[in-house]
Amino acid sequence: MTSSKKVEKPQGAYIKKGRLYVKAVFTGFRRGKRNQHENTALLKLDGVNTRRETNFYLGKRCAYVYKAKNKTLVPGQKRLNRVRIIWGKVTRAHGKSGGVRAKFRRNLPPKAIGRRIRVMLYPSRI
């Protein structure tokens, strides 16, 4: 790379991005038999089956990604987009079998139950 005005990007720059989040499912809100608390969501992470395994994911940011009818501005994009996100984070383990609790900035809508949630790999502690 020289100090010319036009900088050519190396071939290595054009490789497509792959998945950088862990797949999870929103299984429901924190609840007892008859009362539910919508401020805390329960997530089931792909491939995580014991409480010990959840340690890696504690504190990681998670996102509920969905589409809406009206287009809105998305940070980082110039064009208006239909994609919307509710951000949150994994707070603690839930139960023995790898379930996890998460809190989102706004409570998740109940129609998200059973739907995909992305658990990011950051903030990383490794």
Add this chain to the structure above:
Amino acid sequence: MSTPSTKAVPTGDKSKKTTTTTTVVKTTTTTTKQPQQKSLSTLAVGSKVKKPKTTASGKKVVNSHSNRLLSNNGLMRFSRGRMFQRRALYRISKWKDERAKLKGDKTKKTAGSIQKKKQRLSPLKKKSIGGERNGKERLVRTKRFPRYYPTEERPKKFSVKRKKFSTHPRRFRSSLTPGTVVILVAGKHAGKRVVVVKHLSSGLLLVTGPYKFNGAPLRRVNQIYVIATSTKLDLSAGKFDELDDKFFKRVRPAKKDAEKDIFDTKKEKPKLREERNQAQVNVDKVVVNAVKTHADSRLLRRYLKSRFQLWNGVLPHKLQF
């Protein structure tokens, strides 16, 4: 000196009375060459006065170096400071070194305070006053009395000793040493494998692709958006002293006149400074060299050119990075 208690006070070196009498016996150590130790035998060896092993009544003499429990809860007969004196720990070299250090600092203080004292002004000073009939000079206070004495105590402000955030210590994960290959997990270059060049004083990492390999430039990155791998490169050949936060700080263009800018909707694209381009070239030279000289150089080159991805069956909590 007779004591009412059965435990006799040994008259060895640096002995002090254990009873309530106010007089304290201080004997300077002259004969012991070794620092005082706990065992009775060593004391007896070097000391001037021979300690009796049993008192007159036939009971065993208790070592002055030992402490004892007063109650079951852990209350000791002698406090820490007292035990320090009884065991004469001020004689050991470790304590002496510390003492010397402290004294060193103290002399600095006293030197400053001495200087301050010298600069003290006299309370009154002469001031010349104009006007014919005012007497040409007057004695006036150098420091005036305050013109307001509050009746209540003012609420205390934040103490100035509080550290600024900029001076807080920044810590880096032990896995993120310079030369480590690292996976960027967020941002424009997410998924790229990249090399840590340096730790910056702001707590950020300085990171480079190298640019030739994966298009990742010399860039600052927060540690939390980075996964450290166990692959390390040797970057000791390079010196990156000029690369600090100031170097990478965004330079905002100076504000133009208001008249010119109102109808001017074109925003100039920020161009990268020449020195940053040059720095990229310089750093990449070092890094690429380190890759070449590495044992697995061919593999490493491909590794840095590839992307990190998750796919079916790949679970990050089970990955060994």
